[in-house]
Amino acid sequence: MKAIVYDRYGPPDVLQLRDVAKPIPKDDEILIKVYAATAAAGDWRLRKADPFLSRLFNGLWKPKKIKILGFELAGVVESTGSGVTRFKPGDAVYAACGIGFGAYAEYKCLPENASVALKPTNMTFEEAAAVPVGAYTALQFLRKGNVQRGKRVLVYGASGSVGTYAVQLAKHFGAEVTGVCSTSNVELVRSLGADRVIDYTKENFADAGVPYDIIFDTVGKSPFEACVERLTPNGFYLRAVHLSPSALVRGLWVNFTSGKKVIGGTTKENAEDLQYLKELIEAGKLRSVIDRIYPLEQAAEAHRYVEQGHKKGNVVLTVHQAFR
Structure with a gap:
């Protein structure tokens, strides 16, 4: 089968289209014919080994465990292992691949x-x-912040993958939502349901003096002290991007000395959240935002664009169409 493979860390050009062995599902696995995947931040960061500590997981000098990137996909079940009961051949599915990545390929095996x-x-x-990564990240963090009707929520980075879902989900839960983004994305964020949109190139959200029950930083660029100051006495400062060591220490201090909570960490992949999101999508409560679509063989170009940090929502790679 065809796949995008990288044998060394570096710029987008390390991504190469190659022939690799087609996977065979184990007894508890399904074999998915991949129709589409995404070029996400986690993919280009692993490709560059950024942060450097990722090398401890994937190989110090060159990638060893993961040579095919791609963290989320959609496709059709082609075959199943003998013990599989949840899916059957022909089922259209979507999935998060977990720490094994591997969606930049014609086929991917996953446990049922x-x-x-x-x-x-x-x-x-x-x-x-x-949908999978951005939407369930937004969902799980908003749950950590006890989102509910009437709460004031500010989404920092409201036009990105996690941010576009966070705006929609917070509105679904009945919150009053403010989105922070750049000038070119104001109308997009407003169309997703935000009650107010702040253009950070023209206005500092902290200057308004509005207290928020939840400030959700989806991109890791919000000003720490200003965000904590703008929280209500029992508010939540959520950071979907890992906290730096200094921010971690400051967050622990805030948690220890006040009723405010600074919450970072990771999300937990699970089929239950994907099923819940599926129901919201089919009810018309949630949609994905796609900036650009590239064929799989142009994965390097997709990475080059995503790495610039200005994408709206998501960048998608088509797989099945490229090799039909």
Whole structure:
């Protein structure tokens, strides 16, 4: 089968289209014919070994465990292992691949109990592939912040993958939502349901003096002290991007000395959240935002664009169409 492989860390050009062995599903696995995947921040960071500590996981001098990137996908089940009961050949599914990555390929095997669910019926494969990581990250962090009706939520980085879902989900839960983004994305964020949109190139959200029950930083660029100051006495400062050591220490201090909470950490992949998101999507409560679509063989170009940090929502790679 065809796949995008990288044998060394570096710029986008290390991504190469090659022939590799087609995987064979184990007894508890499904073999998915991949129709679409995404070029996400986690992919280019692993490709560059950024942060450097990722080398401890994937190989100090060159990638060893993961040579095929791609963290989320949508496709069709081609075959199943003898013990599989949840899926059958022909099922359209979407999934998060977990720490094994591997979606930049024509086929991918996943355990049936992994973060896999039937694809929303009202989405294309490209739209569905852009859902798993961004949407369940937004969902799980908002739950950590006890989002509910009437709460004031500020989403920092509201036009990115996690941010576009965070705006929609916070509105679904009944919150009053403010989105922070650049000038070119104001109308997009407003169309997602934000009650107010702040253009950070023209206005500092902290200057308004508005207290928020939740400030959700989806991109890791919000000013720490200003965010903590703008929280209500029992508010939550959520950071979907890992906290730096200094921010971690400051966050622990805030948690210890006040009723405010600074929460970072990782998300937990699970099929239950994908099923819940599927129901919201089919009810018209949630949609994916796609900036650009590239064929798989142009994965390097997709990475080059995503790494600039200005994408709207998601960048998708088509796989099945490229090799049909």
